[in-house]
Amino acid sequence: MKTSIATVSISGELPEKLEAIAKAGFDGVEIFENDFLAFDGSPRDVGRMVRDAGLEITLFQPFRDFEGMPEPHRARTFDRAERKFDIMQELGTDLVLVCSNVSPVSLGGIDRAAADFRELGERAAKRGLRVGYEALAWGRHIFDHRDAWEIVRRADHPNVGLILDSFHSLARKIDIGSIRSVPKDKIFIVQLADAPLIDMDLLYWSRHFRNMPGEGDLPVTDFVAAIAETGYDGYFSLEIFNDQFRGGSPKAIAADGHRSLIYLGDQVRRKSGAATLSVAPMPERAVVKGVAFVEFSVGEADAGQLIAMLHALGFRKTAVHRTKKVSVYQQGQIRILVNRESVGFASAAYAVHGTSAYAMALEVEDASAALARAVALGAEPFHQPVGPGELEIPAIRGVGGGLVYLIDGTSSLGKIWEVDFVPASDEGQPVPANLIAVDHVAQTVAYEEMLTWLLFYTSIFEAAKSPMVDIIDPAGVVRSQVVENRDGSLRITMNGAENRRTLAGHFIAEKFGSGIQHLAFRSTDIFKTAEALRANGFHTLPISPNYYDDVEARFGLEPQLTERMKAENILYDRDEHGEYFQLYSGTFAEGFFFEIVERRGYRGYGAANAIFRIAALRKQIRPEGVPAT
Numbered sequence: 001m002k003t004s005i006a007t008v009s010i011s012g013e014l015p016e017k018l019e020a021i022a023k024a025g026f027d028g029v030e031i032f033e034n035d036f037l038a039f040d041g042s043p044r045d046v047g048r049m050v051r052d053a054g055l056e057i058t059l060f061q062p063f064r065d066f067e068g069m070p071e072p073h074r075a076r077t078f079d080r081a082e083r084k085f086d087i088m089q090e091l092g093t094d095l096v097l098v099c100s101n102v103s104p105v106s107l108g109g110i111d112r113a114a115a116d117f118r119e120l121g122e123r124a125a126k127r128g129l130r131v132g133y134e135a136l137a138w139g140r141h142i143f144d145h146r147d148a149w150e151i152v153r154r155a156d157h158p159n160v161g162l163i164l165d166s167f168h169s170l171a172r173k174i175d176i177g178s179i180r181s182v183p184k185d186k187i188f189i190v191q192l193a194d195a196p197l198i199d200m201d202l203l204y205w206s207r208h209f210r211n212m213p214g215e216g217d218l219p220v221t222d223f224v225a226a227i228a229e230t231g232y233d234g235y236f237s238l239e240i241f242n243d244q245f246r247g248g249s250p251k252a253i254a255a256d257g258h259r260s261l262i263y264l265g266d267q268v269r270r271k272s273g274a275a276t277l278s279v280a281p282m283p284e285r286a287v288v289k290g291v292a293f294v295e296f297s298v299g300e301a302d303a304g305q306l307i308a309m310l311h312a313l314g315f316r317k318t319a320v321h322r323t324k325k326v327s328v329y330q331q332g333q334i335r336i337l338v339n340r341e342s343v344g345f346a347s348a349a350y351a352v353h354g355t356s357a358y359a360m361a362l363e364v365e366d367a368s369a370a371l372a373r374a375v376a377l378g379a380e381p382f383h384q385p386v387g388p389g390e391l392e393i394p395a396i397r398g399v400g401g402g403l404v405y406l407i408d409g410t411s412s413l414g415k416i417w418e419v420d421f422v423p424a425s426d427e428g429q430p431v432p433a434n435l436i437a438v439d440h441v442a443q444t445v446a447y448e449e450m451l452t453w454l455l456f457y458t459s460i461f462e463a464a465k466s467p468m469v470d471i472i473d474p475a476g477v478v479r480s481q482v483v484e485n486r487d488g489s490l491r492i493t494m495n496g497a498e499n500r501r502t503l504a505g506h507f508i509a510e511k512f513g514s515g516i517q518h519l520a521f522r523s524t525d526i527f528k529t530a531e532a533l534r535a536n537g538f539h540t541l542p543i544s545p546n547y548y549d550d551v552e553a554r555f556g557l558e559p560q561l562t563e564r565m566k567a568e569n570i571l572y573d574r575d576e577h578g579e580y581f582q583l584y585s586g587t588f589a590e591g592f593f594f595e596i597v598e599r600r601g602y603r604g605y606g607a608a609n610a611i612f613r614i615a616a617l618r619k620q621i622r623p624e625g626v627p628a629t
């Protein structure tokens, strides 16, 4: 699969864009006229810069308002075209993108447009150039690729072809089966973009909300599968107009773009066996069976606070590492590792972020296959020296630079607890609290990073995203999105903070970056859990009494049940599948907290309760603007 991206997709000055694009692994780049105009060098300089970066210019664009013009406009558009051709020759590209006319003075008529393109094709041919026609979804007369194709077909000129852009076709829900009848040599290039489903004006949607394939809701995979069936083997070029990306990091956006294309190619290959895409085979998305452990980095001085919290939650120390200062606290299938090492990655993580859940381990079917897939998709593998005889667990860098370990039960990794650890007994004897598994891992990230991590998780692991939910914090909005697999053994919630004053934003600011902000454990009986927690001296997060009046009325609950929930600070929610109960710890370590949930069939995350949880937690953190003491 030959990959390309339009310069408009990325922030920065042209040289910076090109560097990021080349570094991300693209083969080609579309030069947007404005990026070229804003640059001080000549077209030759730009061409040289692109080639020096190891890239090919896939096309020059856009050329607007061309076809169907009445005189005297018509003569002028041809003059304009000749000027563009001059630039293209100096740049060193042979393809120009002509987007369908939006001018109110333009005239309709397929044969008129075809005649214009035939003449343009003649002029282009004299210079060895080619012209590609793209139907903008909001074109005045042509807004459907089927009509654009009819014009190209009637123009009947070897130097005139069709440009397909997934956004324009999918935004209008045009039957993509129609693509299959276009001969592959008449498809000059394919542009790709996804977008979230938002009901709005097509032009505005396109110019501000496009995103990388896989990040939005459009069926881009089906679109590419239809193109692959024609035998098309040219470039797939990302053309992403997105306000957020324009302000983002060039390197990160380019890397996301490349990952999205590799992932897309892989999906299409699996779906249709399309050989023309020639994407390197990689293992399938890794099936996650659960969270095997979560590891905290702590300092000697503050380890006690975390351990006291774990004890209060009913965890007991069951093992210690053979050579490292790492203890395992266990309950049900949950393992929490407490790392007090003063060298290595955990200690570096502690130095930057303080006490934090810097690593999680996902149990997959085949850890080395999962690692191979992650690396094929551009994830950064992580290695750290291990002691003699100890296992090296495959790992990749995840959110906030933290680690995602990959372990399985089939390789020697399944013996990690026997090989690297020795049993230990706990001096404390807390009452077990019916906690059986990690229900979900909640990561807080900057809003701009949400799509990056969404693509990271969903491309590597067998998991899907849920619709984004807005959570109202008294200091702003926090966007929340879930990545989960079908059986719920992988549940990651991501909260994107737009400003520092929200609870999530405070966490990022205080922790110097994104990371796991809370861990939710699943209980088999939350009331029994609450009882055990009380016996262990656990402090549940106090919830406003007003909440219980409302929840009783809203769901028609028995007053007896509401009373019990109120006594234990348990929150309630319900969906079409069942009921949900939640309770929280207070915060520690600059905003970290634990949650306990009981699911009685319920599939959500209690989003409606988040506002009450946030209000209660806010009371515990320092008042805004007051410096740490």
Ligand SMILES: O=C(O)c1ccc(O)c(O)c1
Pocket (backbone or CB within 6 Å): 061, 062, 097, 099, 134, 136, 165, 191, 206, 207, 239
């Ligand atoms: O928004 C536009 O005008 C525009 C221009 C060129 C394109 O290729 C496109 O898809 C959109």
Ligand SMILES: [Mg+2]
Pocket (backbone or CB within 6 Å): 134, 165, 191, 239
């Ligand atoms: Mg386009």
